[in-house]
Amino acid sequence: MARTPSIPAPAPVSRSGRFATGPAADVAAFSESISFDWRLWRQDIRGSIAHATMLQAAGILTPAELAAIRSGLELIGADIEAGRFVWKPSLEDVHMNIESELTRRVPAGAKLHTGRSRNDQVALDVRLWLRDEIDAFASEIRLLQKALVNLGTRHTEVIIPGYTHLQRAQPVYFSHHLLAYVEMLERDLGRLDDCRNRTNVCPLGSGAIAGSTLPLNRNLVARLLGFVDRRGAPRITQNSMDGVSDRDFMIEFCAAGALIAVHLSRLSEDLILWVSSEFGFIRIADAYTTGSSLMPQKKNPDVAELTRGKSARVIGNLMSLLTLLKGLPMTYNRDLQEDKERLFDTADTVRRCVRLTAAMLDHTSVVPGTCAAAAADPLLLATDLADYLVQKGMAFRTAHHVVGAVVAYAESKKTPLNRITGAEFKAIDATFESDVAAVFDLKEAMNRRTLPGSPGTREVRRQLARWTKKLG
């Protein structure tokens, strides 16, 4: 889809009577945006058809003129789709390219821009584009959630150490760890939905800055383009100056995209650690790894590394947009043309990362042996040992101190915590009884975790079932 259009050398620009000459060649090359905004062509045509429909309803176009404009635009759309349309940088952008070709083919095309400016047109096109983009993006995020849940479901029994400070902390089900990312992505979807809500407002009718003296029907255009609320009522911008210069919805999208990229980057980091020989918790299929040009033994998690790396440019895109808007006087300024490449790059980059991460997870398997060996570390249950003492009536702070002493003792004896005898326990503190050995039964330890949101056996199964059902 994202193929680069064929762009011939700049031709003399067609400009109004105000100018004696066209722009200098280097000015034309500097200011064109067709090389990247051509991808708004569908939205531009759709918006123009709605605008023309409204102009006819307002008596500005005859039915015949509307019909000619509509079929002219549809034919241009078919040409673009088929790769037959020649984009001209001399016509600056997608809006001028389509309108000027329409007018060349259809005389009534000269009436299309009535009551409209490129300023409200570009605001409209990007809103239409982003609305569709968010919908497609959201369904891919759902697929990534599914991939996470599926991987967890394939390995429900697997327990790994959970880490804080990248030091072994407490045991968790592998799927509990994955479900943490499912939760993050769910919040991401909420943010995208929120952004979509503010994107879904029609700016057309704002004109260049101050609306129009013509009897335009803004609500009709909004309805034709699906800018409606849940009850079908049209949603239009309420201030013409804000309508042409508002780019908040793009910034919101880039912010939501940056956070998604950060979530994916963290997941990538976990996968990179897990696939290393030091952890050895997972294997990634050959098709989703790469080799080294020199070291024959290498199998590298490049998909995860690139996903981690690409978050940098996505964060940069957000910073670029914020900086672009800061200090910009009202209303439209050509600076705003710089918004689209950043927006497109965030959408394209994050979507690819989401898609590739899901595919990689579908081709990832767990190595149960290494996970079990790591999860068998009895130190992971030191907190359970303190809880055991609390159950016997000891204050937690005292229990913390006592267990600390037990750990130090085990370390000095070079004995695993679960190999300390009942007598040794009792010698450290009399509160310990013979049932202390049961604390180190990992399976039982996981059964003991019954709080909502905890990594306990029943709770994790419940969460997996909840997500499986929700994701269909």
Ligand code: ARG
């Ligand atoms: N290509 C322009 C953009 O991307 C469209 C709006 C141009 N408006 C203008 N008054 N020059 O922002």
